[in-house]
């Protein structure tokens with residue numbers, strides 16, 4: 001159990017370099033694996049989820065060397081040169097590893113067993129296996145939807161036209177990897193635009209993809225060549241500091257080199273709608289735009305967050321719900337049912353966390369209604385909260401503790417290893433009193 005710190009008189013002050021973007025780190029490893037030659041990945045995210053992708057690729061015969069903040073991947077020069085793994089591929093807690101690799105590995109000439117931890121084994125995979133099976137892949141999944149399972153050998157894939165039922169970047173990316181190996185042109189239509197790191201990275205590696213709004217066309221590719229990838233800081237991790245800086249009195253923070261891909265900046269847009277001013281010091285664009293984010297404590301007000309807002313802020317909804325609890329007035333979150341199938345049921349768990357801190361919050365099937373503005377306060381002088389093994393919930397609880405009257409303890413701080421192993425250390429560093 002971890003006793004969580006409360007912010008002092010000076011609030012949070014200083015500069016943070018949040019670790020590398022998780023989505024981009026996974027993809028850099030995967031594209032590195034299928035490219036020819038070496039790929040250097042600078043400032044990758046050294047977290048449990050990214051190590052799950054790395055371990056799976058190593059088990060398939062891909063050489064990945066780790067050197068301090070960098071990785072060097074020696075690619076297999078295509079999809080057909082992998083080695084049959086000796087054991088089940090274990091994706092740990094990582095939905096991104098599972099779903100993207102299901103697409104990347106959909107047409108191997110051998111069977112592969114796949115598994116994950118208890119949380120991952122509850123997350124739906126039919127959304128990926130169904131279209132891939134239509135293309136000629138064969139997945140055996142527990143109850144047709146869950147890990148553990150087997151990716152069966154396939155004799156080859158054929159293109160399909162597919163309307164995604166959910167605005168999921170993971171499903172879209174799985175279909176892009178499959179489309180790259182299929183005969184014909186695969187057409188993917190998304191209901192809403194989701195993060196486009198796969199599309200950008202494919203182009204960076206020399207590949208071709210047609211993107212027109214929500215419609216993507218992908219076919220067989222020229223030989224991809226190894227690249228140097230600079231991974232920007234993860235905006236999903238920066239989001240915890242943005243909200244911490246806004247709700248903790250007397251704070252002033254600079255978050256350095258954060259990725260500001262427009263498909264990911266929903267948290268900034270929504271905080272701005274709540275009345276926040278966040279300054280962006282932009283850098284030169286590479287494949288992914290980057291900026292320093294500057295934030296100071298400011299009053300916030302409630303807003304309505306609807307279905308169209310969700311994809312660009314999907315992982316930031318838990319911390320936005322905390323911001324809403326500290327804002328004046330009512331915030332309604334709707335159209336966010338996807339949150340129920342993340343590492344935990346993030347609607348139910350956030351409602352529980354906020355209620356333990358005295359917040360007036362009502363759970364809805366697709367979101368919640370938060371009546372904000374009351375100071376956060378524990379019912380007893382000291383309470384212990386569980387993040388239910390969910391890294392994002394664990395970090396939300398640590399941010400809430402900064403401004404809660406009463407001592408908050410966290411039962412499962414180790415959950416943070418999934419995306420931000422040094423989060424508590426980085427947060428504590430901002431509380432050192434400056435003379």
Ligand SMILES: O=C(O)C1=C[C@@H](OP(=O)(O)O)[C@@H](O)[C@H](O)C1
Nearest residue numbers: 023096167168169170171314315
């Ligand atoms: O493609 C990605 O890297 C991700 C996509 C999102 O999931 P969905 O595709 O399920 O929305 C997000 O929640 C996840 O953290 C990372």
Ligand SMILES: C=C(OP(=O)(O)O)C(=O)O
Nearest residue numbers: 093094095096097315342
């Ligand atoms: C949902 C998340 O990740 P994944 O789907 O990769 O487990 C997340 O990081 O919040």
